[in-house]
Amino acid sequence: MIEAAPTEKRLLRLDMMPHMLCPGCGHGIVFDAMLRVLARRYETLDGVAFVAGIGCSSRVVGYVDSATMHTTHGRPLTFATGLKLARPDLKVIVVTGDGDGLSIGGNHLIHAARRNIDLTCVLFNNEIYGMTGGQLAPTTVPGAFTSTSPEGNHEEPFDAARLVEAAGATFVARAQSFRTRLFEEVFAEALDHPGFSFVEVLTDCTEYFGRTNHLGTGADLLFAQGREEPAVDADLATRPTLRPVPEKRTRPTLATGVLHRSRRSTLEEAMGLVGGAR
């Protein structure tokens, strides 16, 4: 068993362990990197609140010893909006997934970005619904097999970062579970940024996406990110029980790092809730 480093351990609810993530899941790597950033800047998390939706990624907030809220599917940004406006002094961090944040909660994501409310939103993108058993997500690459795309996905995925930038977010970054140092850098910058800051982090679901698409172990998936190899198995279409998909596609090589940074009034500033206007 790998022990958490002592600095991060003080931010954890060890009495809620064992955690529910599968062995090899990329979410644990990202969560660990989040904790390292938080441990560097906070002695305790009393001035912070975590708000999450529903899904494997959202469950990680329960393990943080802070004010944590595990809300409804797709709606964590709405709860976070109310909390931030009622308590602008709190640092509010939202954890969501690609199904939670881009499918059922897509409307809330673009509106939070448009409002430029001072929240930091981390979206764990693993291209699939893990918690409910590996169904198609709005981020699944075309051709990929899931439990609800048995003939391969026919749809184009969202580019979350570009969507959120177009909606008005003033800080947009993308990272990977493979390059945790990069994630730590952009997450730290996102926390410092006044306004809506959005970090999409590409992670992998070993249990469903990896298994269904014959992609190997968690380590295989992780290193595929690193080598920018196809994230869909090359001979997938030739599996005997499945009809060939029309066109084989791979998780595209996406730009990582800080993709957009600008400054305009936050919602709280515009409403006069911060900055001594009232």
Add this chain to the structure above:
Amino acid sequence: MSTLQLVQGNEACALGALAAGCRFFAGYPISPSSEIAEALARALPRRGGVFIQMEDEMASLGAVLGAAMGGARAMTATSGPGFTLMQEHLGYASLAEIPCVVVDVMRGGPSTGLPTSPSQGDVMQARWGSHGDRATVVVAPASVQEVHDLTGTAFALAERLRTPVVVLFDEVIGHMREGVTLAAPPAGSAGRPVPGEPPGPSFRSAYRPNAEGVAMVPDFGRGYRFHVTGLMHDERGYPTSDPATVAALLERLERKTDAALDALPPERYRLEDATVVLIAYGITARMARAAVDVLRERGIPAGLLRPRLLWPVPVAALEEAIAPAELVVAAEMNRGQWSLEVERVAGRQVPLAPYLKAGGSIISVEELVEHVLAATREGVLA
């Protein structure tokens, strides 16, 4: 200090909320409730509060619950279809024990239905609209004055019981104007229960109940570190699927709402010697009250029981009113909702002649009198 003003029902709701200390409103435009949002959009920022128009009704109640966890007395207002969209978050608020007030100005349904016509069609939605076994607290004002006052009561109950409280009225009450005495809220409307123990690294009792069965959940940002979830949870707030813990939690959440029954007993009108008992709430109760007077003039010993709290059902008060009755007439603007509760309580012992009207117009005194007279002629009253 009190002042008499001519006020619209929806405005009275906003004024009642402000008097009760509401300082956060999130909402989405919908007829016939929009004036509540409009009034609070003007008033709240001036009083140091927050108004925000959200992208939909799910977001509106989500924001309200977030603000409530931040310590604010928070409210939203909506109507029929919007109330439907809020059902998931009503369930969340019940289970996570987050105080809030949700106003539903009823219009004709189902679907888009009759957007600017009155109805009492959301009574069962208010009770059972969200999935699972859920205790609900629903108040039903019958006048503009009562909209003002019961909105305050709703806040007091929501905070004390840490549960969503629904204020249910209809388009006519929402849009009509009446003279209202705007009094300060009664003293002693205590705030929400908070833990007695100080915050600290070992705080693990956010969902420990007080004597009334209400979890003493601290507000966020007060030094307490704890978890809030829509999963079944133990007294620490940690998720659990232990059947005994879950059953006890559901039982406690139901039991705590009984306190609302004492806080808001039904109005009894000319019931002392009544053998023809009318039962009505909201706008319909005003016609029923006038009908009682007309029936009395014609020699029929009629009376009215007017619940101001629809859920939980005031069973004892209903039984008391029904016991001496030879005819019970429940009247409402729908195809039979709360009258089913009357039927449940009355059993098969008493003749029932409900008067139900759905279609977008209110029940008149004349038609109600005619209905009662016909029921007595038909020998329901021998």
